Each structure stands twice: as structure tokens, then as C-alpha cells.
Amino acid sequence: xxxxxxxxxxxxxxxxxxxxxxxxxxxxxxxxxxxxxxxxxxxxxxxxxxxxxxxxxxxxxxxxxxxxxxxxxxxxxxxxxxxxxxxxxxxxxxxxxxxxxxxxxxxxxxxxxxxxxxxxxxxxxxxxxxxxxxxxxxxxxxxxxxxxxxxxxxxxxxxxxxxxxxxxxxxxxxxxxxxxxxxxxxxxxxxxxxxxxxxxxxxxxxxxxxxxxxxxxxxxxxxxxxxxxxxxxxxxxxxxxxxxxxxxxxxxxxxxxxxxxxxxxxxxxxxxxxxxxxxxxxxxxxxxxxxxxxxxxxxxxxxxxxxxxxxxxxxxxxxxxxxxxxxxxxxxxxxxxxxxxxxxxxxxxxxxxxxxxxxxxxxxxxxxxxxxxxxxxxxxxxxxxxxxxxxxxxxxxxxxxxxxxxxxxxxxxxxxx
Amino acid sequence: xxxxxxxxxxxxxxxxxxxxxxxxxxxxxxxxxxxxxxxxxxxxxxxxxxxxxxxxxxxxxxxxxxxxxxxxxxxxxxxxxxxxxxxxxxxxxxxxxxxxxxxxxxxxxxxxxxxxxxxxxxxxxxxxxxxxxxxxxxxxxxxxxxxxxxxxxxxxxxxxxxxxxxxxxxxxxxxxxxxxxxxxxxxxxxxxxxxxxxxxxxxxxxxxxxxxxxxxxxxxxxxxxxxxxxxxxxxxxxxxxxxxxxxxxxxxxxxxxxxxxxxxxxxxxxxxxxxxxxxxxxxxxxxxxxxxxxxxxxxxxxxxxxxxxxxxxxxxxxxxxxxxxxxxxxxxxxxxxxxxxxxxxxxxxxxxxxxxxxxxxxxxxxxxxxxxxxxxxxxxxxxxxxxxxxxxxxxxxxxxxxxxxxxxxxxxxxxxx
Numbered sequence: 001x002x003x004x005x006x007x008x009x010x011x012x013x014x015x016x017x018x019x020x021x022x023x024x025x026x027x028x029x030x031x032x033x034x035x036x037x038x039x040x041x042x043x044x045x046x047x048x049x050x051x052x053x054x055x056x057x058x059x060x061x062x063x064x065x066x067x068x069x070x071x072x073x074x075x076x077x078x079x080x081x082x083x084x085x086x087x088x089x090x091x092x093x094x095x096x097x098x099x100x101x102x103x104x105x106x107x108x109x110x111x112x113x114x115x116x117x118x119x120x121x122x123x124x125x126x127x128x129x130x131x132x133x134x135x136x137x138x139x140x141x142x143x144x145x146x147x148x149x150x151x152x153x154x155x156x157x158x159x160x161x162x163x164x165x166x167x168x169x170x171x172x173x174x175x176x177x178x179x180x181x182x183x184x185x186x187x188x189x190x191x192x193x194x195x196x197x198x199x200x201x202x203x204x205x206x207x208x209x210x211x212x213x214x215x216x217x218x219x220x221x222x223x224x225x226x227x228x229x230x231x232x233x234x235x236x237x238x239x240x241x242x243x244x245x246x247x248x249x250x251x252x253x254x255x256x257x258x259x260x261x262x263x264x265x266x267x268x269x270x271x272x273x274x275x276x277x278x279x280x281x282x283x284x285x286x287x288x289x290x291x292x293x294x295x296x297x298x299x300x301x302x303x304x305x306x307x308x309x310x311x312x313x314x315x316x317x318x319x320x321x322x323x324x325x326x327x328x329x330x331x332x333x334x335x336x337x338x339x340x341x342x343x344x345x346x347x348x349x350x351x352x353x354x355x356x357x358x359x360x361x362x363x364x365x366x367x368x369x370x371x372x373x374x375x376x377x378x379x380x381x382x383x384x385x386x387x388x389x390x391x392x393x394x395x396x397x398x399x400x401x402x403x404x405x406x407x408x409x410x411x412x413x414x415x416x417x
Numbered sequence: 418x419x420x421x422x423x424x425x426x427x428x429x430x431x432x433x434x435x436x437x438x439x440x441x442x443x444x445x446x447x448x449x450x451x452x453x454x455x456x457x458x459x460x461x462x463x464x465x466x467x468x469x470x471x472x473x474x475x476x477x478x479x480x481x482x483x484x485x486x487x488x489x490x491x492x493x494x495x496x497x498x499x500x501x502x503x504x505x506x507x508x509x510x511x512x513x514x515x516x517x518x519x520x521x522x523x524x525x526x527x528x529x530x531x532x533x534x535x536x537x538x539x540x541x542x543x544x545x546x547x548x549x550x551x552x553x554x555x556x557x558x559x560x561x562x563x564x565x566x567x568x569x570x571x572x573x574x575x576x577x578x579x580x581x582x583x584x585x586x587x588x589x590x591x592x593x594x595x596x597x598x599x600x601x602x603x604x605x606x607x608x609x610x611x612x613x614x615x616x617x618x619x620x621x622x623x624x625x626x627x628x629x630x631x632x633x634x635x636x637x638x639x640x641x642x643x644x645x646x647x648x649x650x651x652x653x654x655x656x657x658x659x660x661x662x663x664x665x666x667x668x669x670x671x672x673x674x675x676x677x678x679x680x681x682x683x684x685x686x687x688x689x690x691x692x693x694x695x696x697x698x699x700x701x702x703x704x705x706x707x708x709x710x711x712x713x714x715x716x717x718x719x720x721x722x723x724x725x726x727x728x729x730x731x732x733x734x735x736x737x738x739x740x741x742x743x744x745x746x747x748x749x750x751x752x753x754x755x756x757x758x759x760x761x762x763x764x765x766x767x768x769x770x771x772x773x774x775x776x777x778x779x780x781x782x783x784x785x786x787x788x789x790x791x792x793x794x795x796x797x798x799x800x801x802x803x804x805x806x807x808x809x810x811x812x813x814x815x816x817x818x819x820x821x822x823x824x825x826x827x828x829x830x831x832x833x834x
Contacts, residue, residue: 084807336814390501397753
């Protein structure tokens with residue numbers, strides 16, 4: 001397949017972009033992209049490639065931008081139940097932690113998810129995956145964490161594996177048994193932490209299908225959830241068991257999760273809103289990717305966003321994700337995370353695009369396969385119905401993706417334009 | 418056509434909603450809606466209507482919300498040229514008024530629009546109208562104002578009339594010759610004001626097709642554009658010539674435009690960010706609709722939004738619009754204006770929905786024809802792929818509309834869900 005005549009091809013070539021190097025788009029004006037089978041073959045000037053490959057099936061991308069699919073490296077896309085009413089409570093001034101303390105919030109999703117069959121887990125999640133795909137997300141990370149007991153967590157993992165195998169949206173799966181303190185342990189977080197380590201993590205390892213890459217293990221390191229010692233306990237054991245690591249760090253309070261991520265060589269540390277300057281520096285010296293989730297403060301109408309400029313100045317690897325979840329940020333659209341990042345994290349569109357593609361791929365350890373248009377990489381490609389890349393960021397609240405190509409197949413054709 | 422089994426029908430019956438009465442949804446659980454020809458016939462319990470009208474074509478709206486189409490009462494949807502690069506300038510800290518003073522901003526759109534043929538005006542605008550329609554906007558207001566000279570302004574009016582006649586998106590047309598001071602008059606705003614009054618307004622009146630309702634006349638009453646006296650001069654004359662009135666008031670500075678709107682019985686006063694308490698009270702005692710445009714401060718990453726609570730407490734009629742325009746807010750999606758209004762203007766979802774439908778219809782003087790699902794009204798109806806109305810507001814950055822019915826015809830079927 002030859003996608004030709006694009007006003008701009010963004011290759012994002014050259015691997016993850018650290019610090020102030022963020023924003024290297026590898027832009028080819030009037031470009032073309034050759035995909036054969038599931039793989040990218042080459043990108044270059046449209047005239048040359050059209051002359052060299054006249055017999056390939058052609059897709060005309062005139063007046064369009066062609067770029068790698070978005071990678072969404074932090075989502076809680078699988079849940080059941082409805083929390084729209086809670087949104088109204090929050091508008092009336094209740095905080096996330098207050099709703100959590102009152103047994104609402106995440107625990108209402110836990111109740112509904114525990115009671116759900118595998119069938120309803122799949123059924124409620126598929127439309128969200130379709131929406132993500134229609135908005136240009138090709139691989140997404142997806143976390144458990146609404147079960148908080150072995151059986152329900154394994155059912156969530158089972159559902160995520162099934163959804164990943166169904167395709168076309170691939171999932172990078174994360175076990176987040178440490179998402180919240182379940183009601184059974186509400187007065188004894190340490191007992192749940194021990195239970196996680198003694199029973200749940202080994203159970204996940206034993207249950208996990210042979211031959212499939214182990215899931216990430218993630219912890220919500222936060223006031224009201226897991227403190228720093230508990231987070232270290234869980235993640236250290238997970239590391240010993242061979243799991244790659246992630247962490248929710250400093251969303252509301254600075255407990256030290258970012259430094260812990262660096263210490264344990266976690267693949268990513270996510271949220272990073274309240275992170276101290278010292279921890280930003282520690283993180284920036286590591287290979288741990290800093291994942292900003294601007295949809296979450298937006299969803300909560302809070303005005304504290306990840307200090308992206310400080311992270312870039314310190315030399316960190318910055319990525320963007322949606323944090324899609326039923327409590328604080330039901331938004332499947334990575335383009336909206338980009339629009340927020342430009343406005344509230346002061347990224348340029350080019351920086352935000354790199355953070356949403358190649359760096360986001362690094363945040364799920366897949367930068368060797370996806371996130372850029374380089375020879376041999378997976379053919380996950382977007383055609384955007386815009387004449388230049390700055391329209392990402394500039395425009396907001398709609399979907400600029402015209403066509404989604406997944407592993408070399410056209411899987412979405414939107415009607416826009 | 419019988420749209421049945423909706424989990425909620427929102428009729429918005431009862432006319433425009435003033436002050437604290439805002440948010441009366443007229444909710445019918447498990448409801449159905451009968452449309453015959455172009456008109457709403459009745460809404461009621463689904464079982465009853467299904468039994469009474471077994472032979473009507475059926476549309477199953479199970480697990481969906483059915484509501485009137487959104488009305489977008491403030492847009493600048495017709496322009497040519499690309500200002501994505503200017504977005505990056507703004508991210509670097511330049512303000513709207515600084516860019517305007519430097520001859521950039523709106524004047525770059527003016528240059529491109531003056532040079533454009535009718536054909537390219539139509540061609541560039543149609544995709545935006547389609548996007549609006551796909552997101553559930555049924556009628557939209559649409560302003561000229563990128564010509565700023567008689568010939569170009571008339572060409573914009575001609576294009577808007579042609580687009581309205583093409584359909585299916587209806588347009589309520591506004592002449593905004595007083596959008597900015599054109600370059601020819603940059604040192605003498607009063608001379609342009611006089612020219613508008615002596616030449617342009619009469620020319621519009623003379624040119625306007627017989628039998629078509631006169632357009633609104635609007636003025637951008639703002640520092641750097643038209644001061645209060647100039648705004649009064651233009652609007653008073655327009656009123657004398659029979660035009661209905663609108664005004665851009667207090668977007669950045671409080672010049673008194675809101676009180677002027679009330680004094681002249683303008684149909685709406687729009688923006689209202691910097692409005693004084695006194696002017697809010699004057700406006701609230703009038704029939705002039707207060708139109709909030711939350712996408713604009715969002716687009717500019719500013720944190721001052723229309724003080725909706727003060728307007729409601731004073732008893733004003735509050736509406737929402739997108740302000741779709743190439744400079745500050747390229748967003749066609751009324752659902753996003755609702756999401757912002759809930760977060761930054763502290764409206765409940767029910768209030769924001771009423772502001773985006775029946776009150777928005779009042780802001781273009783069409784509350785007798787559209788904006789609610791009442792017998793005899795135009796069959797402009799949305800089926801949203803959500804189980805309850807709070808999902809509007811709660812969710813953001815995507816499109817929740819499944820089906821758009823315009824004058825009794827299904828004109829959009831989105832793939833979501």
C-alpha cells in the first residue's frame with residue numbers, strides 16, 4: 001500500500017526523544033509512505049515513491065498529514081457501571097479523595113466490576129476500544145484494578161487478553177491490584193498490601209498464559225491508597241517475580257513515587273503533578289518515562305498539570321496518555337490530551353505529538369515496534385484530515401483522523417471531510 | 418417515525434428558561450417520540466406510543482437519550498486561510514490583542530477571505546458544517562466579518578445563504594461588518610464606523626433577498642475594535658433599518674456592551690466574561706439572551722469564563738455556543754461547550770443542556786420552532802449513545818451523538834457504539 005501526496009509525513013524517526021530534544025517530527029513535505037504486509041517499508045518524497053512503486057494499491061492523502069498511530073500508555077478502559085451522577089457531586093465541590101473516603105468513587109466501580117460476568121466486561125469495554133481506535137489510538141495500555149481481589153482481577157486480565165486477541169486495537173496489559181484499598185481491608189491497608197504480595201501477585205504469575213509477555217505491575221502510590229513503603233514492597237516483589245513495573249505517582253500529593261520508579265527501573269511513572277524538583281531530577285536521570293495525563297486535571301476542573309517544562313529541562317522522557325477511566329476522565333481521544341498539553345503544559349504541537357507517539361511507545365516498552373514510521377516497524381498509521389500538523393493542538397473537541405491503518409490494514413474510515 | 422424505548426427523552430418543553438429555572442429537562446423515562454413529516458407530533462411513555470402507532474417506521478433508541486438538536490447561536494464558521502501557526506505564537510505568550518495589534522490574527526483571515534472566490538468560501542466551510550451536524554448541531558448562527566468591505570461582506574452573505582439553502586444544517590445569518598477595524602481604516606476607527614453606517618449597512622439592506630428574514634447585525638464592542646459609542650451608533654442605525662441585533666460584549670474588557678444590548682433590545686449579548694455586576698443585572702432584567710462561549714477562554718488557555726452563576730442569580734436567560742472561529746476556538750462540537758460549562762461555569766449537566774437547546778434557540782429568535790421536543794416544532798432530534806443525560810458534561814473530547822434527525826429525516830448515523 002502506498003499512501004501518497006501527503007502534505008506532511010511525520011516519521012518521528014530516531015527513537016524516544018529525551019528532554020529538550022522532544023519534538024523532532026522527521027517531517028517530509030509532499031511525502032509518501034510504503035507499507036507492505038504488516039510493516040512499514042519506507043517513507044520519502046511522494047514523486048519518487050510513486051514512480052518507484054506504480055503497482056502498489058494507492059491511497060491519496062492530498063492535503064492530509066500522515067503520521068504514526070497514537071499510543072495511549074495509560075488507561076483504565078475496562079470497567080462496568082455508571083458514575084455519571086458522581087460527576088454532578090464533584091461539580092458541587094466534593095473532592096476525589098472525599099468521595100473515595102465516603103466509599104463512593106472508585107469503590108462503586110469495584111462493586112459493579114466484581115459482580116460483572118466476563119461477558120459484560122467485554123461488552124461494556126468494546127465500544128470504548130472502538131472509540132479509541134476511531135480517534136487514532138492504535139496500541140493502548142489497559143489496567144485492571146477494579147477487582148481488588150484475586151478472582152475479579154484475574155477475570156479482568158482474562159477479559160483484557162481476550163480483547164487484545166480480538167483486535168484490531170492491541171492492548172499492553174497491566175495488573176493494578178494495588179489501585180485502591182478494597183472495602184474488606186479498609187482499616188488495614190498494610191494487610192491488603194501483604195495479601196497482594198503473598199497471594200495475589202504470585203497468583204497472577206501462576207495464572208498468566210505461557211508464552212505471553214508478563215503484564216506490567218502498577219501501584220497507586222498516593223494518600224488514601226498505598227504509601228511509599230507499601231508501594232516499594234509491592235513493586236520490589238513484582239520485580240523479583242519478573243514483572244515490568246509502572247507507578248501512579250504524585251497525582252495529588254508528593255509521596256516519593258517518582259524517585260521510587262527510578263530506583264526500581266520502572267518503565268514509567270505516571271501523573272507527576274505534585275512531584276518535587278528533586279524527584280523530577282532523579283526521574284530525569286533514569287530511563288523511566290514520565291507519563292503526563294492532562295485529561296485528569298481537566299476532568300476534575302483542577303488547574304494543576306504535570307510540570308512538563310521542568311521535566312524537559314531536567315532531561316526526562318515525557319509521554320502523554322488519556323488516563324481513560326470512569327471517575328475522573330472519560331475521554332478516549334489522544335488528540336484531546338494533545339490539545340490540553342499545548343495549552344496547560346506549554347508543549348508545542350510538535351512536542352505533544354512526539355510525546356503521544358514514540359515516547360508513549362517507550363512508556364509501554366514497545367518503541368522498537370511502534371510509535372514511528374521507520375522501516376520494519378508495524379504499519380500503524382493515521383491519515384489526518386488537516387493540512388499541517390499544528391492542527392493537532394490548535395483544534396479541539398473533535399476528531400481529526402480520517403483513516404486508521406492497523407498492521408497494514410485500513411480499519412477505520414471516518415466521515416469527516 | 419417513532420423513536421422508541423429511549424432510556425430518557427428530554428423534551429425541554431415550556432419555552433426559554435430564565436435564571437434559576439434553568440435546567441428543566443422535561444424528562445420522560447422509557448420514552449418515545451413521534452415525528453411526522455417535518456414536525457414533532459408528541460412525546461410520551463414508550464409503551465403507550467408503541468401501542469398507539471404500530472405502523473410508523475420504528476427507530477429503537479434503547480439505552481439511549483433522545484433530545485432536541487443542539488442550537489449553536491454564535492459561530493464564525495465561514496472563512497478561508499490557515500492560522501494553525503498563530504496558535505504556536507500564542508503558546509509562546511502573545512495575547513489575542515497583541516497579535517491583532519501586530520496586524521496578524523483576524524486580519525490574516527480577512528486578507529485570505531477577501532481574496533477568496535465564492536466557490537472557495539463554500540468549499541472551505543462545508544466540511545465544518547458537516548462536522549457540526551455530525552456532533553448534533555442542527556441550526557447554527559453564522560456570522561460574516563472577515564470581509565470588512567462591502568463587496569467581500571456581501572460575498573460572505575451570499576455564501577451563507579447558499580449554504581443554508583443547501584442544508585441540511587440551517588443557518589441563522591448575521592452581518593458582522595463591525596468585527597474589526599479593517600487595515601484601510603486602521604488609524605481611524607470612527608471613519609470605518611461612519612462608512613459602515615452610511616454605506617455598508619444600507620448596502621446589505623438593499624442587497625438582501627426579498628422574502629428572507631433580515632440577518633442579525635452584530636458588533637465587536639471591545640478595546641481595539643469598536644468602542645461603546647461606535648457600537649451604539651452602528652446598532653442604533655441597524656435597528657432603525659429593521660435588523661435584529663446581537664453584540665460581542667465584554668470578552669476582554671468591560672466597555673458596557675451588555676447594558677447597550679439591553680437598552681437596544683438586542684436578541685443576544687455574547688461572551689460576557691468581563692461584565693460588571695451592574696451590567697449583569699441590567700441584562701438580566703431584559704429579554705436579551707446572555708450567550709456564554711466557554712470554548713474561547715479554553716482555546717486561549719485563559720481562566721476567565723462567563724460568570725454564569727451571577728447571571729442566573731440575577732435572573733438572566735443563559736445560552737451556550739461554540740464561537741467556532743479560526744483564531745481562538747476551532748471546535749464545532751457543542752458537547753464540548755457543555756463539558757466546559759459544567760467544569761468552569763459550574764452549570765449542572767441539566768442546566769448546560771437547556772442552555773444549549775431551548776435557550777440557544779431563543780438567542781437566534783427561533784424558540785418557537787426549535788430547541789425542544791413539543792408538538793408542532795421542527796423535527797430536529799438527537800439520539801445519544803448514552804444511558805442518561807449526565808454523560809453530557811461528564812464525558813468530553815468525543816462525540817456522543819449516534820443519530821441526527823433533521824426536519825424528520827435521518828441525516829447522520831455515526832459509528833460510535
